[in-house]
Amino acid sequence: MRSSSPHRSDPLHIPGSLIEHRFVIGQLAKRAILGRYRGTILGLLWSLLTPLLLLAVYTFVFGTILQVRWTSQSGGNAEFAAILFSGMLVHGILAECLTQASTLIVSNPQYVKKVVFPLEALPWVTVISAFFQGVISTGILLAYLLIAQGGIPWTAILFPIPLFALVFVCIAVGWLIAATAVYLKDIAQMMGLLSTVLFFMAPILYPKSALPEEFQPLLYLNPLTYIIEQFRAVVLWGELPDWSGLTLYTLAAIAAAWLSLAWFQKTRKGFADVL
Numbered sequence: 001m002r003s004s005s006p007h008r009s010d011p012l013h014i015p016g017s018l019i020e021h022r023f024v025i026g027q028l029a030k031r032a033i034l035g036r037y038r039g040t041i042l043g044l045l046w047s048l049l050t051p052l053l054l055l056a057v058y059t060f061v062f063g064t065i066l067q068v069r070w071t072s073q074s075g076g077n078a079e080f081a082a083i084l085f086s087g088m089l090v091h092g093i094l095a096e097c098l099t100q101a102s103t104l105i106v107s108n109p110q111y112v113k114k115v116v117f118p119l120e121a122l123p124w125v126t127v128i129s130a131f132f133q134g135v136i137s138t139g140i141l142l143a144y145l146l147i148a149q150g151g152i153p154w155t156a157i158l159f160p161i162p163l164f165a166l167v168f169v170c171i172a173v174g175w176l177i178a179a180t181a182v183y184l185k186d187i188a189q190m191m192g193l194l195s196t197v198l199f200f201m202a203p204i205l206y207p208k209s210a211l212p213e214e215f216q217p218l219l220y221l222n223p224l225t226y227i228i229e230q231f232r233a234v235v236l237w238g239e240l241p242d243w244s245g246l247t248l249y250t251l252a253a254i255a256a257a258w259l260s261l262a263w264f265q266k267t268r269k270g271f272a273d274v275l
Contacts, residue, residue, distance in 0.1 A: 009264075013261060017261075018121075025125055029132075032129045051133075081144070081148075082144060086141060087204030087232070089137045089138060090134075090166065092133065094166065094198065098177065098195050100130075102178070103181065105178050105179070112275055113272050113275065119264075120268075122174075123175050126174055127167065131167070141235065142235070153236070158241060161246065162227050164250070165246055166227050168256070168257045169227075169257075171260075174260075175263065176260040176263060182270075183274060202219065202225050226245065227249075
């Protein structure tokens with residue numbers, strides 16, 4: 001059975017889809033977060049242990065074995081670990097949204113065929129789940145800074161600001177990929193590769209200055225680059241956000257989310273036929 005109401009795709013429905021269906025989204029997000037660790041001995045503690053283990057492994061491999069160093073780095077492996085982990089943290093949020101979105105509709109045909117269900121709410125579930133892990137990882141990072149460096153910049157309290165801008169990128173990706181993957185099954189196979197490309201084409205393992213100056217602007221084709229820089233600025237280096245830059249970035253991300261929502265609402269009419 002399908003809803004007789006029109007499927008909204010106006011800009012106000014970007015936050016509206018979250019607010020209107022907040023109960024359903026909240027329940028599904030809770031189930032997704034808990035379901036990830038269901039049946040394990042440590043349960044939700046894995047959300048804490050995973051970033052801790054990654055922080056330790058990447059620090060040892062890149063900081064000790066490979067001797068990778070950041071430009072003007074003076075804090076040894078501890079500082080490099082924080083720089084590396086902060087970039088991985090931001091990448092991990094978008095990477096999870098990419099990989100999950102490709103199977104979001106295909107793996108839930110019951111929501112498409114059997115009940116009246118706000119399908120546009122499903123990508124929000126993935127976004128909330130990804131940001132839950134991102135916030136946990138940020139807490140680990142702040143605790144690490146406190147222990148390793150003896151303090152945290154006061155600007156660290158502003159870390160939600162760059163992540164807020166990333167929300168619109170993630171929901172845009174969710175709507176676009178979820179809808180397209182219904183018709184083009186190859187999308188699911190491409191997401192892992194795309195996630196890897198985004199990782200190495202962002203200043204995560206290396207500083208932007210490591211590239212020739214003429215190639216540095218190309219890094220900003222990656223939507224993660226600017227957010228990683230702003231996240232590091234407020235959390236690691238005690239700098240205020242670039243308010244004008246973040247405003248422009250957020251507006252562009254909202255425009256992308258609007259186009260993706262319109263695409264999702266237009267193509268959803270054929271989901272049941274394909275599935």
